[in-house]
Amino acid sequence: MPNVMEYKCPACGxxxxxxxxxxxMKCPFCDSEFEVESLKEYDNILENSKEDDMSWDTAGNDWKDGETEGMRVYTCKSCGGEIITDSTTSAATCPYCDNPVVMSGNFSGILKPDCIIPFKFDKNAAKNALNKHIEGRKLLPKVFKDQNHIDEIKGVYVPVWLFDAEADARMIYKAEKIRRRSDNNFNYVERSFYSVRREGAVVFENVPVDGSKKMADELMESIEPFDANGAVAFQTAYLSGYLADKYDVSAEESIERANQRIKNTTEQLFASTVQGYDTFNKENGNISLKGGKAKYALYPVWLLNTTWNGNKYTFAMNGQTGKFVGDLPVDSGAAFKWFIGISAVATAVCFGLSMLLGL
Structure with a gap:
C-alpha cells in the first residue's frame, strides 16, 4: 500500500x-483552505528545523609570577565564602552573612580576572543611599536605623562571567487576522491564518552571569545594568581598600543562565517584528551561537546584611551607577502601637462628631 501524506491544519491542528x-486542502473542522504546495513548503520547514546550538569557549587567563604577592584570603566558617583583598586591608566579618572570617593564607588557585569595573561611589555615598532608602519608615525595626550598623556597609567586588556571542536565529510564528462585519441579519467573523517567518542575527556583548553562590542572582540582576564600557584591565591595585569574592560558580556552570538570558532577549526582539496581526504565537524556532566566549570580570557592589527575627535582609548598591535595592521588614510591635494610636484618634474624632451632632 502506498504511503499517503497526511497534513494537519496549521490553524486548528x-x-x-x-x-x-x-x-x-480543506479542514473539515474550521473550513480553512490551503494550497498543496504551500503546505509542502510549510512541512519541510518544520521537519528541517534544528535544535538550539549554544556552546561556548570558556578558557580563562592564569596569573603571572609575582602578580598575587601581597594578596590575602579570608575564609568565612559560616557560608564558606573566600574573600580576597590586599595585605593593607583587613576583613573582620563576611560581607555576605556578617559572620567572623579568619585569615586562611596567601591567595592562589583561581583564574585571573580579565577586567574590573572600579568603584565610582564611595562608602559615604552608599551610607547616604541607605539612609535615604529607610528615611520616613516609621515601622522599621531600630536595628535598621542604627548608625553603628549602617557603618558596617562593605565594598565588594563580585565575580561575574561575561558572555559574548553572535546569535543566528530562525523563528516561525502562527499568526491570525480577524475581520468582523455585520448586516441586518447576521454578524460575521472572518479569520485568516498566516505562517510568519523571521531570520536574522543578534550580537551580544558582556551578558553578565553572577559567579558567586553567596550573592543571590536576583539581587545581583536587580542592580543591573553595569556599563561594561567602564571596565578596565584588571590590576591588583583596584582591590586596595575593598574586598573581592572568589568565584565559586565556574564559567561552565554559568552557561545555562547565559543561554537563557540570550534566548529570552532574542525571542523578544524577533517577536517585536511580527506586526499587523491580531494574535500570534511562536510555533517553532532555533538559535545557533557563533564565536561564543566567556570573560571573567569583577563588578563593584556595596553590601549590608542584617538578620532580624531569624530572617536575613540584604541591601545592595551598584558601585558604578549608584542604583540601590533592598527589602525592608515591619516591626510588628511598632505596627501594633501605630494601629492602636490610629484607632484612638479615630475613636476621639467619632466621639467629637457625636457631641457636635447631639447624639
Missing amino acids: GKLEFDSNSQK
Missing part, C-alpha cells in the same frame, strides 16, 4: 482533506 471543488 485538524486533519486536512483534499477538496475537489476548490482543488485545495
Whole structure:
C-alpha cells in the first residue's frame, strides 16, 4: 500500500482533506483552505528545523609570577565564602552573612580576572543611599536605623562571567487576522491564518552571569545594568581598600543562565517584528551561537546584611551607577502601637462628631 501524506491544519491542528471543488486542502473542522504546495513548503520547514546550538569557549587567563604577592584570603566558617583583598586591608566579618572570617593564607588557585569595573561611589555615598532608602519608615525595626550598623556597609567586588556571542536565529510564528462585519441579519467573523517567518542575527556583548553562590542572582540582576564600557584591565591595585569574592560558580556552570538570558532577549526582539496581526504565537524556532566566549570580570557592589527575627535582609548598591535595592521588614510591635494610636484618634474624632451632632 502506498504511503499517503497526511497534513494537519496549521490553524486548528485538524486533519486536512483534499477538496475537489476548490482543488485545495480543506479542514473539515474550521473550513480553512490551503494550497498543496504551500503546505509542502510549510512541512519541510518544520521537519528541517534544528535544535538550539549554544556552546561556548570558556578558557580563562592564569596569573603571572609575582602578580598575587601581597594578596590575602579570608575564609568565612559560616557560608564558606573566600574573600580576597590586599595585605593593607583587613576583613573582620563576611560581607555576605556578617559572620567572623579568619585569615586562611596567601591567595592562589583561581583564574585571573580579565577586567574590573572600579568603584565610582564611595562608602559615604552608599551610607547616604541607605539612609535615604529607610528615611520616613516609621515601622522599621531600630536595628535598621542604627548608625553603628549602617557603618558596617562593605565594598565588594563580585565575580561575574561575561558572555559574548553572535546569535543566528530562525523563528516561525502562527499568526491570525480577524475581520468582523455585520448586516441586518447576521454578524460575521472572518479569520485568516498566516505562517510568519523571521531570520536574522543578534550580537551580544558582556551578558553578565553572577559567579558567586553567596550573592543571590536576583539581587545581583536587580542592580543591573553595569556599563561594561567602564571596565578596565584588571590590576591588583583596584582591590586596595575593598574586598573581592572568589568565584565559586565556574564559567561552565554559568552557561545555562547565559543561554537563557540570550534566548529570552532574542525571542523578544524577533517577536517585536511580527506586526499587523491580531494574535500570534511562536510555533517553532532555533538559535545557533557563533564565536561564543566567556570573560571573567569583577563588578563593584556595596553590601549590608542584617538578620532580624531569624530572617536575613540584604541591601545592595551598584558601585558604578549608584542604583540601590533592598527589602525592608515591619516591626510588628511598632505596627501594633501605630494601629492602636490610629484607632484612638479615630475613636476621639467619632466621639467629637457625636457631641457636635447631639447624639
